[in-house]
Amino acid sequence: MTQKPLLTLDHLAVRFPDRQVFQDLNLTLDHGHFLSIVGENGAGKTTLIRTLLHQLKPSAGTVRFFPNRKAIKIGYVPQFRNLDKEYPLTIRDFISLNLSGIRLPWLSRKERHAINQVIQQTNLAAIAQRPLGMASGGEKQRAYLAQALVEKPNLLILDESTASLDNVMKYDLLELVKKINREQKLTVIFVTHDLPLAKQYADEFLLLQRQGYQTGPIANLPEDALVSAQHGGAAHV
Amino acid sequence: MFSLPFMQNAYLASTFIAIISGIIGVFVIARNMSFLTHTLSEIGFAGAAFGIFAGWPPLNGMLFFTIISSVIVGQLSVKADRREASISAISSLFIGLGILFLSLTDKSSSYATSILFGSIIGISRANVWQVALLSIVVLLIVAIIYRNLKFDSFDPVGARVKGLWTNTLSIIFLILLALSVSVAAQIVGSLLIFVLLTLPAASARYFAHTVSKMMLVAVILSLAGVWGGLYLGYLTNWPVSFFIATIECLFYLAALGYNRLRQG
Ligand SMILES: Nc1ncnc2c1ncn2[C@@H]1O[C@H](COP(=O)(O)OP(=O)(O)OP(=O)(O)O)[C@@H](O)[C@H]1O
Ligand SMILES: [Mg+2]
Numbered sequence: 230m231t232q233k234p235l236l237t238l239d240h241l242a243v244r245f246p247d248r249q250v251f252q253d254l255n256l257t258l259d260h261g262h263f264l265s266i267v268g269e270n271g272a273g274k275t276t277l278i279r280t281l282l283h284q285l286k287p288s289a290g291t292v293r294f295f296p297n298r299k300a301i302k303i304g305y306v307p308q309f310r311n312l313d314k315e316y317p318l319t320i321r322d323f324i325s326l327n328l329s330g331i332r333l334p335w336l337s338r339k340e341r342h343a344i345n346q347v348i349q350q351t352n353l354a355a356i357a358q359r360p361l362g363m364a365s366g367g368e369k370q371r372a373y374l375a376q377a378l379v380e381k382p383n384l385l386i387l388d389e390s391t392a393s394l395d396n397v398m399k400y401d402l403l404e405l406v407k408k409i410n411r412e413q414k415l416t417v418i419f420v421t422h423d424l425p426l427a428k429q430y431a432d433e434f435l436l437l438q439r440q441g442y443q444t445g446p447i448a449n450l451p452e453d454a455l456v457s458a459q460h461g462g463a464a465h466v
Numbered sequence: 467m468f469s470l471p472f473m474q475n476a477y478l479a480s481t482f483i484a485i486i487s488g489i490i491g492v493f494v495i496a497r498n499m500s501f502l503t504h505t506l507s508e509i510g511f512a513g514a515a516f517g518i519f520a521g522w523p524p525l526n527g528m529l530f531f532t533i534i535s536s537v538i539v540g541q542l543s544v545k546a547d548r549r550e551a552s553i554s555a556i557s558s559l560f561i562g563l564g565i566l567f568l569s570l571t572d573k574s575s576s577y578a579t580s581i582l583f584g585s586i587i588g589i590s591r592a593n594v595w596q597v598a599l600l601s602i603v604v605l606l607i608v609a610i611i612y613r614n615l616k617f618d619s620f621d622p623v624g625a626r627v628k629g630l631w632t633n634t635l636s637i638i639f640l641i642l643l644a645l646s647v648s649v650a651a652q653i654v655g656s657l658l659i660f661v662l663l664t665l666p667a668a669s670a671r672y673f674a675h676t677v678s679k680m681m682l683v684a685v686i687l688s689l690a691g692v693w694g695g696l697y698l699g700y701l702t703n704w705p706v707s708f709f710i711a712t713i714e715c716l717f718y719l720a721a722l723g724y725n726r727l728r729q730g
Binding site (some may be wrong): 318328330331 | 610612616617620621623624627628629630674675676677678679
Protein backbone atom coordinates (compact mmCIF):
# COMPACT_ATOMS: atom_id res chain seq x y z
CA MET A 230 0.00 0.00 0.00
CA THR A 231 1.44 3.35 -0.95
CA GLN A 232 0.60 6.36 1.14
CA LYS A 233 0.28 9.77 -0.47
CA PRO A 234 3.20 12.11 0.24
CA LEU A 235 2.64 15.28 2.24
CA LEU A 236 3.94 17.53 -0.45
CA THR A 237 5.26 17.46 -4.00
CA LEU A 238 7.05 20.10 -6.03
CA ASP A 239 6.59 19.70 -9.73
CA HIS A 240 8.87 21.55 -12.18
CA LEU A 241 8.84 24.45 -9.77
CA ALA A 242 10.52 27.72 -10.74
CA VAL A 243 10.68 31.11 -9.05
CA ARG A 244 12.10 34.22 -10.59
CA PHE A 245 12.46 37.78 -9.43
CA PRO A 246 12.66 40.55 -12.03
CA ASP A 247 16.44 40.49 -11.88
CA ARG A 248 17.10 36.86 -11.07
CA GLN A 249 15.99 33.30 -11.69
CA VAL A 250 16.33 31.79 -8.23
CA PHE A 251 15.68 28.16 -9.15
CA GLN A 252 13.92 26.25 -11.89
CA ASP A 253 12.64 22.81 -12.76
CA LEU A 254 12.71 21.73 -9.14
CA ASN A 255 11.11 18.35 -8.41
CA LEU A 256 10.74 16.96 -4.94
CA THR A 257 8.54 14.65 -2.91
CA LEU A 258 8.29 14.92 0.85
CA ASP A 259 6.66 12.02 2.70
CA HIS A 260 4.77 12.17 5.97
CA GLY A 261 7.00 11.98 9.00
CA HIS A 262 10.21 12.61 7.08
CA PHE A 263 12.91 15.04 8.08
CA LEU A 264 14.19 17.05 5.11
CA SER A 265 17.16 19.35 5.31
CA ILE A 266 17.47 22.16 2.77
CA VAL A 267 21.07 23.29 2.39
CA GLY A 268 22.72 25.86 0.15
CA GLU A 269 24.98 28.90 0.11
CA ASN A 270 23.75 32.36 1.12
CA GLY A 271 21.40 33.53 -1.58
CA ALA A 272 20.86 30.05 -3.01
CA GLY A 273 17.12 30.45 -2.64
CA LYS A 274 16.31 28.48 0.52
CA THR A 275 14.08 31.11 2.09
CA THR A 276 12.54 31.84 -1.30
CA LEU A 277 11.59 28.17 -1.64
CA ILE A 278 10.04 28.16 1.83
CA ARG A 279 8.03 31.27 1.07
CA THR A 280 6.80 29.60 -2.09
CA LEU A 281 5.65 26.58 -0.06
CA LEU A 282 3.78 28.95 2.23
CA HIS A 283 2.06 30.57 -0.77
CA GLN A 284 3.67 33.88 0.07
CA LEU A 285 5.36 33.91 -3.34
CA LYS A 286 3.87 32.80 -6.63
CA PRO A 287 5.96 30.36 -8.63
CA SER A 288 6.81 31.55 -12.13
CA ALA A 289 6.29 27.97 -13.35
CA GLY A 290 5.39 24.57 -11.94
CA THR A 291 3.31 23.68 -8.91
CA VAL A 292 3.42 23.07 -5.18
CA ARG A 293 0.88 20.45 -4.14
CA PHE A 294 -0.12 19.39 -0.65
CA PHE A 295 -2.09 16.20 0.01
CA PRO A 296 -4.98 15.88 0.44
CA ASN A 297 -4.96 19.68 0.05
CA ARG A 298 -3.30 22.83 1.36
CA LYS A 299 -6.09 23.47 3.87
CA ALA A 300 -5.61 20.07 5.49
CA ILE A 301 -1.93 20.74 6.15
CA LYS A 302 -1.20 23.03 9.05
CA ILE A 303 2.25 24.54 8.77
CA GLY A 304 4.28 25.69 11.76
CA TYR A 305 6.97 28.03 10.55
CA VAL A 306 9.89 29.45 12.51
CA PRO A 307 11.18 32.31 10.35
CA GLN A 308 14.83 33.15 9.80
CA PHE A 309 14.84 36.64 11.28
CA ARG A 310 13.01 37.86 14.31
CA ASN A 311 14.62 40.60 16.31
CA LEU A 312 13.24 40.77 19.80
CA ASP A 313 15.31 43.05 22.00
CA LYS A 314 16.19 42.78 25.68
CA GLU A 315 13.21 44.92 26.60
CA TYR A 316 10.72 42.59 24.96
CA PRO A 317 8.07 42.47 27.66
CA LEU A 318 5.99 39.32 27.19
CA THR A 319 6.63 36.16 29.16
CA ILE A 320 7.65 33.09 27.20
CA ARG A 321 4.25 31.62 27.93
CA ASP A 322 2.35 34.64 26.63
CA PHE A 323 4.59 34.77 23.57
CA ILE A 324 3.77 31.14 22.78
CA SER A 325 0.05 31.80 23.15
CA LEU A 326 0.15 34.55 20.51
CA ASN A 327 -0.04 31.89 17.82
CA LEU A 328 -3.50 30.84 19.02
CA SER A 329 -4.89 33.58 16.82
CA GLY A 330 -8.03 34.07 14.78
CA ILE A 331 -11.44 35.40 15.68
CA ARG A 332 -11.92 33.62 19.00
CA LEU A 333 -12.86 34.57 22.52
CA PRO A 334 -10.33 37.03 23.98
CA TRP A 335 -9.44 34.70 26.83
CA LEU A 336 -7.86 31.25 26.48
CA SER A 337 -10.06 28.19 26.75
CA ARG A 338 -9.09 25.32 29.02
CA LYS A 339 -8.11 23.27 25.99
CA GLU A 340 -5.87 26.05 24.75
CA ARG A 341 -4.19 26.41 28.12
CA HIS A 342 -3.61 22.70 28.12
CA ALA A 343 -2.01 22.85 24.66
CA ILE A 344 0.28 25.65 25.84
CA ASN A 345 1.32 23.70 28.93
CA GLN A 346 2.04 20.70 26.78
CA VAL A 347 4.42 22.48 24.39
CA ILE A 348 6.11 24.21 27.29
CA GLN A 349 6.87 20.79 28.78
CA GLN A 350 7.89 19.41 25.44
CA THR A 351 10.36 22.21 24.73
CA ASN A 352 11.81 22.20 28.27
CA LEU A 353 10.67 25.71 29.01
CA ALA A 354 8.65 24.96 32.15
CA ALA A 355 11.19 26.50 34.53
CA ILE A 356 11.36 29.82 32.72
CA ALA A 357 7.91 30.11 31.13
CA GLN A 358 6.93 33.03 33.36
CA ARG A 359 10.04 35.04 32.57
CA PRO A 360 10.09 37.81 29.96
CA LEU A 361 11.29 36.49 26.63
CA GLY A 362 13.60 39.49 26.23
CA MET A 363 15.78 38.17 29.03
CA ALA A 364 16.07 34.63 27.68
CA SER A 365 19.27 33.29 26.13
CA GLY A 366 19.61 32.68 22.40
CA GLY A 367 18.86 28.98 22.80
CA GLU A 368 15.87 29.61 25.02
CA LYS A 369 14.52 32.12 22.51
CA GLN A 370 14.79 29.56 19.70
CA ARG A 371 12.97 27.01 21.87
CA ALA A 372 10.25 29.60 22.52
CA TYR A 373 9.89 30.26 18.78
CA LEU A 374 9.69 26.51 18.23
CA ALA A 375 7.08 26.17 20.96
CA GLN A 376 5.03 28.99 19.44
CA ALA A 377 5.04 27.19 16.09
CA LEU A 378 4.12 23.88 17.74
CA VAL A 379 1.24 25.14 19.86
CA GLU A 380 -1.14 25.02 16.90
CA LYS A 381 -0.29 21.34 16.40
CA PRO A 382 1.09 21.59 12.86
CA ASN A 383 1.51 18.65 10.46
CA LEU A 384 4.56 20.26 8.93
CA LEU A 385 7.24 22.15 10.82
CA ILE A 386 9.60 24.45 8.93
CA LEU A 387 12.71 25.82 10.63
CA ASP A 388 14.64 28.46 8.70
CA GLU A 389 18.20 28.69 10.06
CA SER A 390 17.01 28.28 13.62
CA THR A 391 20.49 27.25 14.73
CA ALA A 392 22.44 30.01 12.99
CA SER A 393 22.92 32.10 16.12
CA LEU A 394 23.48 29.22 18.54
CA ASP A 395 26.67 27.73 19.91
CA ASN A 396 27.50 24.09 19.37
CA VAL A 397 25.90 22.73 22.52
CA MET A 398 22.70 24.71 22.09
CA LYS A 399 22.20 23.81 18.46
CA TYR A 400 22.49 20.08 19.13
CA ASP A 401 20.07 20.47 22.05
CA LEU A 402 17.55 22.17 19.79
CA LEU A 403 17.87 19.58 17.04
CA GLU A 404 17.61 16.70 19.54
CA LEU A 405 14.33 18.20 20.60
CA VAL A 406 13.07 18.62 17.05
CA LYS A 407 14.14 15.09 16.15
CA LYS A 408 12.35 13.69 19.16
CA ILE A 409 9.12 15.41 18.22
CA ASN A 410 9.62 14.31 14.62
CA ARG A 411 9.93 10.68 15.73
CA GLU A 412 7.34 10.55 18.49
CA GLN A 413 4.61 12.49 16.77
CA LYS A 414 5.45 11.66 13.16
CA LEU A 415 5.76 15.38 12.56
CA THR A 416 7.19 16.18 9.13
CA VAL A 417 10.12 18.59 9.38
CA ILE A 418 11.87 20.89 6.91
CA PHE A 419 15.08 22.24 8.36
CA VAL A 420 16.98 24.94 6.46
CA THR A 421 20.63 25.19 7.41
CA HIS A 422 24.21 25.93 6.44
CA ASP A 423 25.44 23.36 8.90
CA LEU A 424 26.28 20.15 7.04
CA PRO A 425 27.26 18.04 10.06
CA LEU A 426 24.02 18.98 11.75
CA ALA A 427 22.00 18.10 8.65
CA LYS A 428 23.86 14.78 8.33
CA GLN A 429 23.15 13.84 11.90
CA TYR A 430 19.43 14.59 12.01
CA ALA A 431 17.89 14.62 8.54
CA ASP A 432 16.55 11.67 6.54
CA GLU A 433 17.01 13.36 3.20
CA PHE A 434 18.43 16.54 1.76
CA LEU A 435 17.80 19.13 -0.90
CA LEU A 436 20.94 20.99 -1.94
CA LEU A 437 20.24 24.24 -3.78
CA GLN A 438 23.07 25.46 -5.98
CA ARG A 439 23.65 28.26 -8.45
CA GLN A 440 23.28 25.69 -11.22
CA GLY A 441 20.45 23.32 -10.44
CA TYR A 442 20.03 21.23 -7.32
CA GLN A 443 20.66 17.79 -5.86
CA THR A 444 18.45 15.69 -3.66
CA GLY A 445 18.49 12.23 -2.09
CA PRO A 446 18.94 10.34 1.18
CA ILE A 447 21.09 12.29 3.61
CA ALA A 448 23.96 9.80 3.32
CA ASN A 449 24.48 10.99 -0.25
CA LEU A 450 24.97 14.63 0.70
CA PRO A 451 28.38 15.60 -0.71
CA GLU A 452 30.92 16.55 1.97
CA ASP A 453 31.99 19.58 -0.01
CA ALA A 454 28.45 20.72 -0.78
CA LEU A 455 29.05 24.14 0.70
CA VAL A 456 32.39 25.73 0.01
CA SER A 457 31.86 28.49 2.53
CA ALA A 458 30.93 26.03 5.25
CA GLN A 459 34.40 24.60 5.21
CA HIS A 460 35.99 27.91 6.00
CA GLY A 461 34.91 28.48 9.55
CA GLY A 462 31.23 27.76 9.16
CA ALA A 463 28.30 29.79 8.03
CA ALA A 464 28.97 33.44 7.46
CA HIS A 465 25.59 34.51 8.58
CA VAL A 466 24.45 37.87 9.75
CA MET B 467 -17.95 67.44 45.00
CA PHE B 468 -20.14 64.70 43.54
CA SER B 469 -23.26 66.74 44.11
CA LEU B 470 -22.21 69.01 41.28
CA PRO B 471 -23.61 67.66 38.02
CA PHE B 472 -20.61 68.79 35.97
CA MET B 473 -18.28 66.90 38.30
CA GLN B 474 -20.41 63.77 37.97
CA ASN B 475 -20.24 64.09 34.22
CA ALA B 476 -16.51 64.67 34.29
CA TYR B 477 -15.93 61.61 36.48
CA LEU B 478 -18.13 59.40 34.34
CA ALA B 479 -16.59 60.49 31.06
CA SER B 480 -13.05 60.28 32.35
CA THR B 481 -13.63 56.75 33.61
CA PHE B 482 -14.51 55.58 30.13
CA ILE B 483 -11.63 57.57 28.69
CA ALA B 484 -9.14 56.04 31.11
CA ILE B 485 -10.32 52.52 30.31
CA ILE B 486 -9.97 52.79 26.55
CA SER B 487 -6.74 54.79 26.78
CA GLY B 488 -5.15 52.10 28.92
CA ILE B 489 -6.23 49.30 26.63
CA ILE B 490 -5.50 50.98 23.29
CA GLY B 491 -2.29 52.40 24.76
CA VAL B 492 -0.83 48.93 25.30
CA PHE B 493 -1.07 48.34 21.55
CA VAL B 494 0.17 51.85 20.74
CA ILE B 495 3.35 51.14 22.68
CA ALA B 496 3.78 47.63 21.28
CA ARG B 497 3.37 48.92 17.73
CA ASN B 498 5.69 51.90 18.30
CA MET B 499 3.01 54.37 17.41
CA SER B 500 3.55 57.07 20.04
CA PHE B 501 4.60 59.59 17.45
CA LEU B 502 1.58 58.89 15.29
CA THR B 503 -0.66 59.23 18.33
CA HIS B 504 0.79 62.65 18.92
CA THR B 505 0.07 63.61 15.33
CA LEU B 506 -3.48 62.30 15.51
CA SER B 507 -4.10 64.52 18.50
CA GLU B 508 -2.97 67.54 16.47
CA ILE B 509 -5.23 66.43 13.70
CA GLY B 510 -7.99 66.16 16.28
CA PHE B 511 -7.37 69.77 17.20
CA ALA B 512 -7.76 70.79 13.56
CA GLY B 513 -10.93 68.69 13.35
CA ALA B 514 -12.44 70.32 16.41
CA ALA B 515 -11.59 73.76 15.06
CA PHE B 516 -13.19 72.80 11.78
CA GLY B 517 -16.25 71.55 13.65
CA ILE B 518 -16.66 74.89 15.38
CA PHE B 519 -16.15 76.69 12.09
CA ALA B 520 -18.75 74.52 10.37
CA GLY B 521 -21.17 74.69 13.25
CA TRP B 522 -20.78 71.05 14.28
CA PRO B 523 -20.07 69.71 17.75
CA PRO B 524 -16.25 69.69 18.10
CA LEU B 525 -16.23 65.94 18.81
CA ASN B 526 -17.79 65.22 15.43
CA GLY B 527 -15.21 67.39 13.69
CA MET B 528 -12.50 65.50 15.52
CA LEU B 529 -13.87 62.10 14.62
CA PHE B 530 -14.23 63.15 11.00
CA PHE B 531 -10.66 64.44 10.70
CA THR B 532 -8.87 61.78 12.72
CA ILE B 533 -10.57 58.84 11.05
CA ILE B 534 -9.93 60.10 7.53
CA SER B 535 -6.34 61.01 8.26
CA SER B 536 -5.58 57.77 10.08
CA VAL B 537 -6.61 55.88 6.97
CA ILE B 538 -4.44 58.17 4.84
CA VAL B 539 -1.50 57.74 7.19
CA GLY B 540 -2.03 53.99 7.06
CA GLN B 541 -1.77 54.05 3.29
CA LEU B 542 1.23 56.39 3.24
CA SER B 543 3.30 54.66 5.80
CA VAL B 544 3.19 50.99 5.09
CA LYS B 545 6.93 51.37 4.68
CA ALA B 546 8.33 52.16 8.11
CA ASP B 547 11.23 54.23 6.83
CA ARG B 548 8.89 56.70 5.20
CA ARG B 549 6.66 56.91 8.20
CA GLU B 550 8.27 59.61 10.33
CA ALA B 551 8.64 62.05 7.47
CA SER B 552 5.15 61.61 6.11
CA ILE B 553 3.64 61.88 9.57
CA SER B 554 5.52 65.13 10.23
CA ALA B 555 4.30 66.55 6.96
CA ILE B 556 0.69 65.66 7.71
CA SER B 557 0.96 66.98 11.23
CA SER B 558 2.24 70.42 10.19
CA LEU B 559 -0.48 70.70 7.58
CA PHE B 560 -3.17 69.94 10.14
CA ILE B 561 -1.91 72.28 12.82
CA GLY B 562 -1.92 74.99 10.17
CA LEU B 563 -5.49 74.11 9.21
CA GLY B 564 -6.57 74.11 12.85
CA ILE B 565 -5.20 77.61 13.32
CA LEU B 566 -6.90 78.75 10.13
CA PHE B 567 -10.31 77.37 11.10
CA LEU B 568 -10.08 78.90 14.55
CA SER B 569 -9.21 82.30 13.16
CA LEU B 570 -12.13 82.07 10.74
CA THR B 571 -14.69 81.54 13.47
CA ASP B 572 -16.02 84.35 15.57
CA LYS B 573 -15.87 82.26 18.74
CA SER B 574 -13.57 83.65 21.38
CA SER B 575 -10.15 82.23 22.08
CA SER B 576 -11.41 80.47 25.19
CA TYR B 577 -12.87 77.95 22.81
CA ALA B 578 -9.43 77.26 21.46
CA THR B 579 -8.00 76.80 24.92
CA SER B 580 -10.67 74.32 25.85
CA ILE B 581 -9.96 72.27 22.74
CA LEU B 582 -6.25 72.33 23.29
CA PHE B 583 -6.15 71.90 27.04
CA GLY B 584 -9.43 70.18 27.75
CA SER B 585 -12.25 71.33 29.91
CA ILE B 586 -14.26 69.56 32.53
CA ILE B 587 -16.89 72.20 32.89
CA GLY B 588 -17.97 71.85 29.30
CA ILE B 589 -18.97 68.19 29.63
CA SER B 590 -22.71 67.68 29.44
CA ARG B 591 -24.63 64.52 30.16
CA ALA B 592 -25.10 64.12 26.42
CA ASN B 593 -21.31 64.22 25.99
CA VAL B 594 -21.00 61.50 28.58
CA TRP B 595 -23.35 59.26 26.62
CA GLN B 596 -21.44 59.94 23.45
CA VAL B 597 -18.14 59.11 25.11
CA ALA B 598 -19.63 55.96 26.63
CA LEU B 599 -21.05 54.80 23.32
CA LEU B 600 -17.79 55.36 21.44
CA SER B 601 -15.82 53.63 24.18
CA ILE B 602 -18.07 50.61 24.05
CA VAL B 603 -17.71 50.44 20.27
CA VAL B 604 -13.92 50.57 20.61
CA LEU B 605 -13.90 47.89 23.30
CA LEU B 606 -16.17 45.60 21.31
CA ILE B 607 -14.00 45.82 18.21
CA VAL B 608 -10.88 45.20 20.27
CA ALA B 609 -12.55 42.15 21.83
CA ILE B 610 -13.42 40.74 18.41
CA ILE B 611 -9.99 41.17 16.86
CA TYR B 612 -8.10 40.78 20.13
CA ARG B 613 -6.16 37.60 19.34
CA ASN B 614 -5.00 38.80 15.95
CA LEU B 615 -4.26 42.33 17.13
CA LYS B 616 -2.19 40.92 19.97
CA PHE B 617 -0.23 38.63 17.65
CA ASP B 618 0.40 41.35 15.09
CA SER B 619 1.38 43.92 17.72
CA PHE B 620 3.68 41.77 19.81
CA ASP B 621 5.15 39.52 17.12
CA PRO B 622 4.70 41.14 13.71
CA VAL B 623 7.10 38.72 12.03
CA GLY B 624 5.24 35.71 13.37
CA ALA B 625 1.86 37.19 12.45
CA ARG B 626 2.97 37.87 8.91
CA VAL B 627 4.31 34.37 8.33
CA LYS B 628 1.12 32.96 9.79
CA GLY B 629 -0.70 34.81 7.03
CA LEU B 630 -2.77 37.07 9.28
CA TRP B 631 -4.35 39.99 7.43
CA THR B 632 -1.84 42.38 8.92
CA ASN B 633 -2.58 45.34 6.63
CA THR B 634 -6.28 45.25 7.37
CA LEU B 635 -5.47 44.92 11.06
CA SER B 636 -3.25 48.02 10.94
CA ILE B 637 -6.00 50.06 9.38
CA ILE B 638 -8.61 48.84 11.85
CA PHE B 639 -6.24 49.69 14.65
CA LEU B 640 -5.60 53.18 13.27
CA ILE B 641 -9.34 53.81 13.22
CA LEU B 642 -9.65 52.57 16.80
CA LEU B 643 -6.82 54.91 17.72
CA ALA B 644 -8.55 57.81 15.97
CA LEU B 645 -11.73 57.09 17.94
CA SER B 646 -9.82 56.90 21.20
CA VAL B 647 -7.96 60.12 20.52
CA SER B 648 -11.17 61.99 19.81
CA VAL B 649 -12.82 60.61 22.89
CA ALA B 650 -9.89 61.25 25.21
CA ALA B 651 -9.53 64.83 23.98
CA GLN B 652 -12.81 65.67 25.71
CA ILE B 653 -11.16 65.73 29.10
CA VAL B 654 -7.44 66.22 28.69
CA GLY B 655 -7.53 68.31 25.52
CA SER B 656 -5.78 67.55 22.32
CA LEU B 657 -2.36 68.62 23.53
CA LEU B 658 -2.33 65.99 26.24
CA ILE B 659 -4.17 63.00 24.85
CA PHE B 660 -0.79 61.72 24.15
CA VAL B 661 -0.23 61.48 27.90
CA LEU B 662 -3.12 59.09 28.50
CA LEU B 663 -2.55 57.00 25.42
CA THR B 664 1.14 56.39 25.93
CA LEU B 665 2.43 56.90 29.47
CA PRO B 666 0.25 54.44 31.42
CA ALA B 667 0.90 51.69 28.88
CA ALA B 668 4.61 52.49 28.72
CA SER B 669 4.76 52.23 32.52
CA ALA B 670 2.72 49.04 32.55
CA ARG B 671 5.37 47.23 30.53
CA TYR B 672 7.66 47.35 33.53
CA PHE B 673 5.13 46.02 36.01
CA ALA B 674 3.39 43.32 33.99
CA HIS B 675 4.51 40.77 31.45
CA THR B 676 1.42 39.44 29.78
CA VAL B 677 -0.80 41.42 27.44
CA SER B 678 -3.86 41.12 29.65
CA LYS B 679 -2.03 42.19 32.80
CA MET B 680 -0.43 45.11 30.97
CA MET B 681 -3.88 46.28 29.94
CA LEU B 682 -5.08 45.95 33.51
CA VAL B 683 -2.14 47.91 34.95
CA ALA B 684 -2.40 50.58 32.23
CA VAL B 685 -6.11 51.04 32.94
CA ILE B 686 -5.44 51.32 36.69
CA LEU B 687 -2.69 53.89 36.15
CA SER B 688 -4.80 55.99 33.83
CA LEU B 689 -7.81 55.79 36.13
CA ALA B 690 -5.63 56.93 39.01
CA GLY B 691 -4.42 59.80 36.82
CA VAL B 692 -7.80 61.10 35.70
CA TRP B 693 -9.58 60.59 39.01
CA GLY B 694 -6.70 62.13 40.92
CA GLY B 695 -6.44 64.95 38.40
CA LEU B 696 -10.13 65.77 38.62
CA TYR B 697 -10.02 65.78 42.39
CA LEU B 698 -6.93 67.99 42.60
CA GLY B 699 -8.31 70.27 39.91
CA TYR B 700 -11.48 70.64 41.93
CA LEU B 701 -9.56 71.45 45.09
CA THR B 702 -7.12 73.92 43.61
CA ASN B 703 -8.89 75.26 40.54
CA TRP B 704 -5.77 74.54 38.54
CA PRO B 705 -6.13 72.82 35.16
CA VAL B 706 -7.03 69.16 35.40
CA SER B 707 -4.76 68.26 32.51
CA PHE B 708 -1.79 69.62 34.41
CA PHE B 709 -2.45 67.20 37.24
CA ILE B 710 -3.12 64.27 34.93
CA ALA B 711 0.13 64.87 33.07
CA THR B 712 2.08 65.19 36.30
CA ILE B 713 0.58 62.06 37.85
CA GLU B 714 1.23 59.96 34.74
CA CYS B 715 4.80 61.23 34.50
CA LEU B 716 5.38 60.30 38.13
CA PHE B 717 4.05 56.80 37.45
CA TYR B 718 6.36 56.50 34.50
CA LEU B 719 9.38 57.62 36.51
CA ALA B 720 8.42 55.17 39.23
CA ALA B 721 8.19 52.41 36.64
CA LEU B 722 11.64 53.21 35.33
CA GLY B 723 13.00 53.30 38.88
CA TYR B 724 11.36 49.99 39.69
CA ASN B 725 12.88 48.47 36.58
CA ARG B 726 16.33 49.78 37.49
CA LEU B 727 16.03 48.34 40.99
CA ARG B 728 14.87 44.96 39.79
CA GLN B 729 17.71 44.63 37.33
CA GLY B 730 20.04 45.53 40.18
N1 LIG C 1 11.58 39.78 -2.75
C1 LIG C 1 12.70 39.63 -3.51
N2 LIG C 1 12.88 40.39 -4.62
C2 LIG C 1 13.99 40.22 -5.39
N3 LIG C 1 14.97 39.35 -5.12
C3 LIG C 1 14.85 38.58 -4.03
C4 LIG C 1 13.71 38.69 -3.16
N4 LIG C 1 13.86 37.80 -2.14
C5 LIG C 1 15.03 37.18 -2.37
N5 LIG C 1 15.64 37.63 -3.49
C6 LIG C 1 16.88 37.16 -4.05
O1 LIG C 1 16.75 35.77 -4.28
C7 LIG C 1 17.94 35.09 -3.96
C8 LIG C 1 17.65 34.01 -2.95
O2 LIG C 1 17.35 34.60 -1.69
P1 LIG C 1 16.99 33.72 -0.41
O3 LIG C 1 16.66 34.64 0.69
O4 LIG C 1 15.98 32.72 -0.79
O5 LIG C 1 18.37 32.99 -0.13
P2 LIG C 1 18.73 32.01 1.07
O6 LIG C 1 19.19 30.74 0.45
O7 LIG C 1 17.63 31.92 2.04
O8 LIG C 1 19.98 32.75 1.68
P3 LIG C 1 20.47 32.84 3.21
O9 LIG C 1 21.30 31.63 3.43
O10 LIG C 1 21.28 34.09 3.22
O11 LIG C 1 19.28 32.92 4.07
C9 LIG C 1 18.91 36.15 -3.47
O12 LIG C 1 19.75 36.50 -4.54
C10 LIG C 1 18.03 37.31 -3.09
O13 LIG C 1 18.71 38.51 -3.26
MG1 LIG D 1 17.37 32.44 4.03
